[in-house]
Amino acid sequence: MKKLILILLAIILAFSIAACGGENTTSSEGTSSEFPVSSSGASEVSSKPTEVIESSEMLSESEEHTEEEKEILVAYFSWSGNTRQIADIIAQETGADLFEIAPTTPYTDDYNALLDIAQQEQSEDARPELDAQVENWDSYDMIFVGYPNWWSDAPMAVYTFLESYDFTDKTLIPFNTSASGGFGKSLTGISESAVGATILDGLELTEGELGEAQSLVTVWLDGIGLNG
Numbered sequence: 502m503k504k505l506i507l508i509l510l511a512i513i514l515a516f517s518i519a520a521c522g523g524e525n526t527t528s529s530e531g532t533s534s535e536f537p538v539s540s541s542g543a544s545e546v547s548s549k550p551t552e553v554i555e556s557s558e559m560l561s562e563s564e565e566h567t568e569e570e571k572e573i574l575v576a577y578f579s580w581s582g583n584t585r586q587i588a589d590i591i592a593q594e595t596g597a598d599l600f601e602i603a604p605t606t607p608y609t610d611d612y613n614a615l616l617d618i619a620q621q622e623q624s625e626d627a628r629p630e631l632d633a634q635v636e637n638w639d640s641y642d643m644i645f646v647g648y649p650n651w652w653s654d655a656p657m658a659v660y661t662f663l664e665s666y667d668f669t670d671k672t673l674i675p676f677n678t679s680a681s682g683g684f685g686k687s688l689t690g691i692s693e694s695a696v697g698a699t700i701l702d703g704l705e706l707t708e709g710e711l712g713e714a715q716s717l718v719t720v721w722l723d724g725i726g727l728n729g
């Protein structure tokens with residue numbers, strides 16, 4: 502009889518052990534159906550969900566960034582090409598669109614005559630009519646505005662340009678070329694004409710610096726967080 506009880510106990514014990522092993526198998530199968538299981542260990546299994554969450558968050562952030570990406574315009578006036586050279590570099594480095602500010606009636610090619618005309622326009626506070634309008638103005642958040650120093654100010658056509666558009670919520674970044682005078686008094690005029698604009702520190706290059714314009718522009722763009 503004792504022997505029979507012992508055999509029965511042994512059978513019950515054997516069934517209990519088998520039943521516990523079965524529960525463990527079910528549990529690990531549940532885990533593997535929720536997360537991708539790697540053969541190289543449990544720590545990878547637990548790190549997978551974290552990675553997926555992080556990368557999906559990064560993805561949505563970068564998607565948001567793309568939606569919010571700023572459109573940039575480089576608008577410039579240039580009579581003899583120096584300011585155009587800088588405008589081209591900025592556009593190349595930032596991927597911006599280019600727009601030339603040009604009067605409907607082009608200026609003379611005669612330098613001495615131009616000196617007089619420019620001075621006359623300035624004394625009259627003229628607003629020469631422009632030959633073109635920016636398309637899709639609303640799509641631009643950031644507008645570089647470049648011009649030469651003319652009699653310590655901007656050419657009057659630049660003021661026509663600034664007063665033709667709504668600068669509310671726009672960022673304006675001026676740049677200038679000159680023989681030596683830099684922006685002169687033009688920054689005051691610009692802030693008065695570009696009503697509503699946030700104006701960032703600009704770049705002024707003298708004719709003597711134009712040979713190293715590429716590197717000077719790149720360093721400046723880096724400084725304002727707009728490297729190419």
Ligand SMILES: Cc1cc2nc3c(=O)[nH]c(=O)nc-3n(C[C@H](O)[C@H](O)[C@H](O)COP(=O)(O)O)c2cc1C
Binds near residue numbers: 651652708
């Ligand atoms: C009408 C006129 C007036 C100028 N007045 C000045 C001035 O007051 N100070 C200065 O440093 N340079 C002056 N300059 C030189 C220009 O600012 C310089 O050559 C500039 O780089 C020209 O740019 P652009 O080639 O884009 O027209 C003047 C040039 C012109 C044509």
